Amino acid sequence: MLNFKRVLPLIAVLCLLMLSAGIGTANAVPAQPKQKNIILATTTSTQDTGLLDVLIPMFEKKTGYFVKTIAVGSGQAMTMGAKGEADVLLVHSQAAEKKFMADGNGVNRRLVMHNDFIIVGPPADPATIRQSKKAADGFKKIALSSALFVSRGDNSGTHAKEKEIWKAAGIQPEGQKWYQQTGLGMGQTLGVAAEKKGYTLADRGTYLAMKKNLGLDILLSGDAVLLNIYHVIEVNHAKWPKVNAAGAKAFADFMVSKQVQDIVKTFGVEKFGSPLFFPDAGKKVEDLGK
Amino acid sequence: MEIIIEGIKQALSLLISLDPEVMGITWLSLKVSGTATLISLFIGIGIGTTVALTSFPGRQIVVSLINTGMALPPVVVGLFVTIFLWRNGPFGALEILYTPMAIIIAQAIIATPIVMGITLAAMQQLPRKLRLQILALGATRFQMVRLLIKEAKLSLMAAVMAGFGGVISEVGASIMVGGNIKGYTRVLTTATVMETSKGNFDVAIALGVILLLFAFAINLVLTRVQQRERPR
Numbered sequence: 001m002l003n004f005k006r007v008l009p010l011i012a013v014l015c016l017l018m019l020s021a022g023i024g025t026a027n028a029v030p031a032q033p034k035q036k037n038i039i040l041a042t043t044t045s046t047q048d049t050g051l052l053d054v055l056i057p058m059f060e061k062k063t064g065y066f067v068k069t070i071a072v073g074s075g076q077a078m079t080m081g082a083k084g085e086a087d088v089l090l091v092h093s094q095a096a097e098k099k100f101m102a103d104g105n106g107v108n109r110r111l112v113m114h115n116d117f118i119i120v121g122p123p124a125d126p127a128t129i130r131q132s133k134k135a136a137d138g139f140k141k142i143a144l145s146s147a148l149f150v151s152r153g154d155n156s157g158t159h160a161k162e163k164e165i166w167k168a169a170g171i172q173p174e175g176q177k178w179y180q181q182t183g184l185g186m187g188q189t190l191g192v193a194a195e196k197k198g199y200t201l202a203d204r205g206t207y208l209a210m211k212k213n214l215g216l217d218i219l220l221s222g223d224a225v226l227l228n229i230y231h232v233i234e235v236n237h238a239k240w241p242k243v244n245a246a247g248a249k250a251f252a253d254f255m256v257s258k259q260v261q262d263i264v265k266t267f268g269v270e271k272f273g274s275p276l277f278f279p280d281a282g283k284k285v286e287d288l289g290k
Numbered sequence: 291m292e293i294i295i296e297g298i299k300q301a302l303s304l305l306i307s308l309d310p311e312v313m314g315i316t317w318l319s320l321k322v323s324g325t326a327t328l329i330s331l332f333i334g335i336g337i338g339t340t341v342a343l344t345s346f347p348g349r350q351i352v353v354s355l356i357n358t359g360m361a362l363p364p365v366v367v368g369l370f371v372t373i374f375l376w377r378n379g380p381f382g383a384l385e386i387l388y389t390p391m392a393i394i395i396a397q398a399i400i401a402t403p404i405v406m407g408i409t410l411a412a413m414q415q416l417p418r419k420l421r422l423q424i425l426a427l428g429a430t431r432f433q434m435v436r437l438l439i440k441e442a443k444l445s446l447m448a449a450v451m452a453g454f455g456g457v458i459s460e461v462g463a464s465i466m467v468g469g470n471i472k473g474y475t476r477v478l479t480t481a482t483v484m485e486t487s488k489g490n491f492d493v494a495i496a497l498g499v500i501l502l503l504f505a506f507a508i509n510l511v512l513t514r515v516q517q518r519e520r521p522r
Binding site for chain 2: 037039044047048050053056066068069070071083084085184185186187188190191209210212213214240242
C-alpha cells in the first residue's frame with residue numbers, strides 16, 4: 001500500500017510535464033500575432049494528391065502567414081465560408097460557387113487550374129461505356145445494365161458534377177439497387193469501387209495518385225462536361241469581420257502567381273508520368289479544354 | 291497481405307531512422323492525449339468519488355448519465371466542440387479551433403466520463419464497513435477519501451488506462467476540431483486516415499503500428515505501477 005505513495009510524486013511530476021508540454025505547443029507554434037493565421041477550406045483532392053504539401057510551406061515561408069488547411073468536400077468548404085469560419089476557399093464546384101458568390105459570401109473568385117473528371121470502372125466494362133463519347137451516354141448505359149455505380153454522396157464538387165451528369169442523362173439514380181453512396185472522400189470511394197468492381201466518377205488527380213492499388217481503368221474521358229475547374233475565393237470580409245482578409249488575399253494572389261502556376265504545370269509528372277493539374281490563372285472558363 | 295508486412299517494415303524503418311515528421315506526429319499524439327487524460331483524471335476521479343460516497347436525491351439518474359457518457363461518440367463530441375469554438379460561436383474569441391488545445395479539450399470531454407464511471411464503480415465496490423472503520427479510527431474526512439483511493443488503486447489505474455486508450459485511438463473528434471494540419475495538429479490517428487485516403491496503405495499501417503507500440507509502452511509502465519503490490 002505504501003508503494004503507491006512512493007510513485008505518487010512521480011505521477012505528479014509526469015502530469016505536470018505533460019500538462020506544460022501540451023499547453024506549450026498550443027501557444028507556441030504560431031509565433032506570430034493571431035491575425036497571421038489563415039484558415040484555408042479546400043477539397044480533399046488538393047490534399048490527397050499532395051499538391052498542398054508542396055505549396056503551403058512555400059507560401060508560409062514567403063509571407064510569414066500560418067495556413068490551417070482544412071481538407072473537406074467542396075460543399076462543406078463553402079458552408080464554412082458562408083459562416084465566416086474560413087478565410088479563403090480552394091474549391092471545384094461551379095454551380096455552388098456561383099451561388100456562393102451571388103449570396104455575397106465571397107469576393108474575387110479567380111480561376112486557378114483544372115484537370116478533368118473521368119469515369120472509371122472494372123477493365124471488363126460490363127456496361128460497355130468505353131464506346132461512348134458523352135458522359136451522359138455512359139451513365140445511361142450503366143443505369144440500363146444495372147451495373148454497380150459507387151457515388152461519393154457527400155456533397156463534394158465531384159458529387160455535384162456526378163449529379164449534373166445524371167440529370168443530363170435523365171436518370172434518377174437515388175434509391176436504385178445498383179447505386180450506392182459511400183459518403184466518403186475520393187480516395188476511399190475509389191477504394192470501394194475497386195473492391196466491388198463498380199463504376200465511379202473521379203477526378204483524374206486522385207485517380208492517378210491511387211492508381212497503383214486500384215485495378216480500375218479509365219473508361220470514359222474527354223467530354224467537355226467532365227472539366228474539373230478549381231477556383232480560389234476570398235471570403236467576404238464585409239460580411240464576416242473576423243475573416244483575415246489580408247491573409248486570404250495574399251493566399252489567393254499566391255495561387256495565381258506565376259511561381260505557383262509553373263509548379264502546378266509540372267506537379268506529378270515525376271511520380272505519375274503525367275501532370276495532375278493544368279494551370280489556368282488569367283484564363284476564362286469558356287476557353288478551357290480547347 | 292504483403293502490404294501489411296510492408297507496413298510493419300516501414301514502421302520499423304521510420305522508428306529506427308527517427309523520421310522527424312513521424313516523430314513530431316507521435317510526440318504530439320502522446321502530449322495531447324496524455325494531457326487530456328490527466329485533465330479527465332482530476333475531474334473524473336473527483337466527481338466519481340464524490341458521487342460514490344454520497345447519497346442524494348436523483349443519484350441513480352446521475353449515475354446513469356455518467357455511465358451513458360462512457361459511450362459518448364467522439365464525432366459527436368467533436369461536432370459540439372467545433373460549434374462552440376467557431377470564430378462566430380460562443381467561445382470564438384479564444385481562437386483555439388484547429389489548435390492542439392482544441393483536441394485536448396475534445397479528448398478530455400471523451401475521457402472524463404470513462405474515468406468517472408470506472409472510479410464510481412471502483413469506489414462503490416469497496417466494503418461499506420471500511421469507511422466506518424477508518425472514520426472510527428479517528429481519520430478526518432479527507433484522510434478517509436485518501437485511504438479509499440489507495441484501496442481502489444487497481445481499478446483506478448484501469449480507469450487511467452481506459453481513458454488514455456480511449457483518446458489516443460480516437461480519430462473523429464481530433465480530425466474535426468484539429469483539422470489534421472501538417473506539423474501542427476496532425477496526430478497519429480488523423481495521419482492514418484489521411485494516408486489511407488491517399489492510397490498509401492503501407493504508410494497508414496506503419497502509423498498504426500507505431501501508435502500501438504507507444505500505447506503498449508505506456509500501458510506497460512502503468513501496469514507496473516498497478517501491479518507493484520499484488521492484491522492479497
